[in-house]
Amino acid sequence: MYPFVRLAHSLIKSRRMPAMSPLDPHVSQHRCWPLDCDIFMEMNNGRILTLYEMGRFQAAVRMGLWALLKERKWGLTVAGTSIRYRRRITPFETFETRTRIATWDERFVYIEQGMFKKNGECASHVLFRTAVVEKNRAVPTDQLIAALGITAPRPEPAAWVQNWIAAEATRPWPPMQDAAEERLSIAS
Template sequence: MYPIVRLTKELIKYRNAPPLKPDGVHVSHHICWPWDIDLWMELNNGRTLTLYDLGRIPLGHRAGLLTALKRNRWGLTVAGVSVRYRRRIRPMERFEIRSRLAGWDTRFFYIDQSIWKRSGECANQALYRTAVTGASGIVPPPEVAVEMGYDGTPPRLPEWVQAWIDADANRPWPPDYDEAELAKGG
């Protein structure tokens, strides 16, 4: 189930937080509740992606994105994500989510998020490719940036983000399967 109550709490908590510049980091604090865990008694990998919304959406609010979306009747979509899991988060463990805009290109925004344990260890990190959508499709990020109060000039994407973009561009779509093998049952 989607954590609507938790998201509402985050939006209320940060409703008067100072605005963030494009390179600002939003930090939020959370607990791994029993309904967030999997069979191995740790934060479920899919739930991790859902919990990242608790950082990404308030980040959008503080950066002026949610106001621009509402004013222009735009929407948001996730167009890709790459996740690296390194440390377990156990039930009732407290953790922090750090969220920042890594930059944008001609079509997409790239959001860098990570979950940190109280010990200071990074448990996991996700790089999201997101898009703002309007009635005629994807709204160019420079146009969105201007609506958010920025000049529309993208910050330089970190090298590792650009490498992911380049690698993902070479990924086949739709996925390539051997139809003869599938017909035989795999």
């Protein structure tokens, strides 16, 4: 079940934090609760993605995006994710999530996040391809960037981010069409 109470607490907490520039990093503090864990007593990979979402929502509040979403009746969506898990997070362990905009293109904003343990080790790292949507269509990022008041140039993405974006552009959609068609032709 989605942790709505935790989300509400997170959003209230973010309203008390100072405003930030959209290009500044956001750091949020979290704790792994037993309900976050799987049968191996480590944070469940699905819950990790949910806690990353809370970090993005907090950043959205601090940079003024949350108010803009309400004002313009926009929504947020995730259009792709690449995640790497490296260290376990166990019950009652505290950690921080670091969130920053990696770059954007004409359609998507790429957000990089990491979960860091108390000893500084990175437990997981993720890149999200996100969009702001209006009436089920992506809002062009130049419109979003202007609405946020960003005048700085687009951040130059790291090589691995550029490579991921390029690789995603080659990925077929809908998926597995070729394999399904091949099976049908073999069965005929």
